[in-house]
Amino acid sequence: MRADLLGLALAWVSSASAAPPSAPVAPPPPPPVPVEEGIAAFRAVASVLQSPRCQNCHPAGNAPLQTDASVPHSMGITRDSPRVGLDCATCHREVGLGLPLVPPANPQWHLPPAVQVFEGRTPAELCAQLKDPAQTGGRDLAALQEHVAGDPLVLYGWDPGGGRSVPPLSHATFVARFRTWVEAGAPCPSP
């Protein structure tokens, strides 16, 4: 997301510099995004968060989920597995083979903290949760925008290989919807 913000800033700087020097006025505030549009955008965001590629690593229980059916990880894998010498990277390699049924690979492969649950939450709950830094690893909305835009594991969700499904929105649309939601003041759907 940093790149997007930088782009916006540069755009502003360039448009500002194009303005007549004799008339230094503050830029007009961006047109406010209507709340309804923000809520609609969040529902789209939620549909991504609860697609298998995202919620499999944000499970409600102690075990990650797997496959497009989002079933608990086989073999008894849990958050605790790395403690007993069983790292995610034991099977989820850095480059991997990119073949069907072979564990997806990514150098960053890991589980988020246990509070960051997407599985089984309503959109309203997800929304409240994203605005609570205690449940986002201390990330504010700007940091979350960076996360969804550029985190390697988030990006993996759109390039999972092995014939796995991808989220229902393209990554660019997802990021745009997320931004729309933030720009609308991060309104939440009613429960």
Next chain:
Amino acid sequence: MRSSPQSLSRRGFLAGLGVLLVAVHLPPAEAAAVGSPSPLSAFVGIAADGTTTILSPSSEMGQGVCTALAQLLAEELDADWSLVRVVTTEGPEFRRSLGPGYTMQVTGGSTSVPVWSEPLRAAGASARDRLVRAAAARWGAPAASLTTDAGVVHHPDGRSATYGELALEASKLRASRNPPRKPRTVDRLVGTSVPRNDLVAKVTGAATFGVDIRIPGMLRACSVACPVFGGRVGAVEDAAARAIPGVRDVLVFEDFVAVVADTWWPAKRAVEALKITWEEGANAGLDSAGVSAALRAGLDAERPFVGRSEGRSPALWPAEEVLSADYEVPYLDHAPMEPLNCTVHIQPDRCDVWVGTQVQTMVLQAAAKATGLREEQVFVHTPYLGGGFGRRGNNDWVEQALAIAVRLQKPVQLLWTREEGIRHGFYRPAFAGRLRARVAAGEVRGLHVRVAGDNILHRYRPRLLQGLPLAKALPMEGLLESSPYGFDDVRMEGVLVDLPVPIGFWRSVSHSYTAFFVESFLDEVAAKIGVDSVALRRGLIRDSHARFRAVLELAVEKGAWGKPEAGRFQGVALHESFGSICAQVVELSMVGGLPKVHRITAAVDCGPVVNPDLVRAQIMGGALFGLSEALGARLDFKAGRVVQGNFHDYPLLRMKDAPNVEVHIVENPTAPVGGIGEIGTPPIAPAVCNAIFAATGRRVRSLPILPALAGGKA
């Protein structure tokens, strides 16, 4: 340094200086008892350094047979156990030493120790006798005055000679007709838990399995057969496959295609890159629902084969006294951990085949046929088997490897993928069972069992097995005379349901489902009449089957029957297979609607025990092997194809679901020698299902358990 049971070549073995060979033949009675007469000419040789090489007629596939058989021979030989090495012998030698009734060398049916105990003891006694006489000749002393102790012959005056020192002289002596035998009371090896002789090799990676064979210049092959059984190759587009670096050739056969490469990975990738049009043939419509329907139709068939009938016909039972239930089990794969593989090296005057096989003779015959060589020119080497469980009693992949090698004229190792193994197995057949009991005045008066499914012997090659009298009764193993229970009326029936699915001998064969059917249904009956499961069985065991009582009581006592831990529930089952009796008490709890097995207590009577630790290991492994499939695995068919392909959808038991198995042995040294490799498997599925019933009131009548409970099919 590699170690393997075949690491000593036969010729090297024979050429060794100071070698003593002892020829033995199976007595005809023993041979007749297994339906396949004796397959060996020589069992033991001693080198000058004392190294005692024992030739095992059986393949080592984890059951510990190379240890147990060596114990038997070394016992009578009075060998120094630390000098004993074991080699699985080869087919041609077997064949030459056998009489005209010879059929095949086979490791299966839990027969190794029952069949070979006496011949191996006799071989040991004969060898010891020759060593003693060689010493007697050397010292000019009467043989009767000499004694032996752990590989050494002693003279009363204090002189001694090792077996190694005497071996060459001894080998020149003629064998005595009736060499003296040690009294059984002085056994020092048999009956003890000497450690398996393959442990070091198997914990260091040094053990050589078939897949580890390396021949100079050897190419690697990967193959794929038509996914529909009986289908053939139509068109093959192989440009993409041939473009993969390392690929040497694409070979098209009638019913499979193989890619040959310098190493295996490119061969495997190339197989995936092939575009093959299959001629799927007549079985393309096969699906699981059709199989199930055919089995159910079999239950209603008009003319069953009647294997046992006593008392009144069930047709005459008063309807109000009849309790009835239908059961079903699915096709299962053996899935040995070592994927199927075979290495073939054809030369102008000989063919060497290295393969983890349970049927060396079939390999031998197939190699002779494929190469045009005489059987004497074929050498079958048996490395360690990475699991067998019956799968390696077939020869299908060996025939593929031979065909590839004949075409290539280069040494080649064929290795199947796991998927090819699961989709082209010789499966435990699916079976349906209809069980009916006559219950009157709170007692079980009659039992009527009908099983319907395919018959392995109708499909097995060589086809001569089909003619055996046991062929018709095979699907009814466990229902006939071996069944411990007596009723006023008994009727045991089998119905052949011909299905186009390859089937074979899967650990415990028909016992794997007859035990599930009968031992589950008896529990239904017990619940119906309000009798404790153990009490019901106690009351039904026939006096002629008294050994079963001791086994049941031991399991009941050690498993604390009737006194489970809080929140846990018990189930029991009792079954005889392959001459041995096993009872199991299972204790489980239900977690989230699914069973969690905490404890398995087993009691076993296998007659004389060669190695108690091996017995405990086999009962433990057999029970957990049975638990594996009872819980979660099944094969489904869709559009003529096996749906499952690897361990993600053919789930085997994992450690987290494997409870400890406590094994208690009923001492019965005077009984006939029973088998042990398969005995632990039959009782576990019914014991677990009986415990689930105790916990939930739900009766699982169709395996596997987990889908049955989840889908409400129980």
Next chain:
Amino acid sequence: MKFTVNGKAVEVSATPDTPLLWVLRDHLDLTGTKFGCGLAQCGACTVHLDGRAIRSCVTPVVEVQGRTVRTIEGLAPEQGLHPVQTAWIEAGAPQCGYCQSGQIMSAVALLAAVPDPTDADIDAALSPNLCRCATYPRIRDAVHRAAARMRDAR
């Protein structure tokens, strides 16, 4: 492709996407590491990469360039056995033995992380390693024995 196996520098000509398993088995003739499934479902191919357990059947050799691999053949000192191997023998754990290289390599990784594991720890660490002979109770026993041996040696 250059890397270190069991203390020795090796160079192989395999394509970068070749799984390490097949480089070990077919290029380097280190056959103690086994093929069982090809999908990281069974653990028979477990080796250590820079001291951490990995499944070599799903690890392309390009990932191990310049790194250090240890296989079952390199576990023991020149003479003798690793304490985990000794414990395995004591417990009589192997049957067919095919999975045991992978079981042992996984157990060594467990004991490095948790020197005195409970039954639950062992189950968690080793459940990804299949054993068709189902020697699991004896493997559990062997891991406890190994932990005791390694504790005594400290």
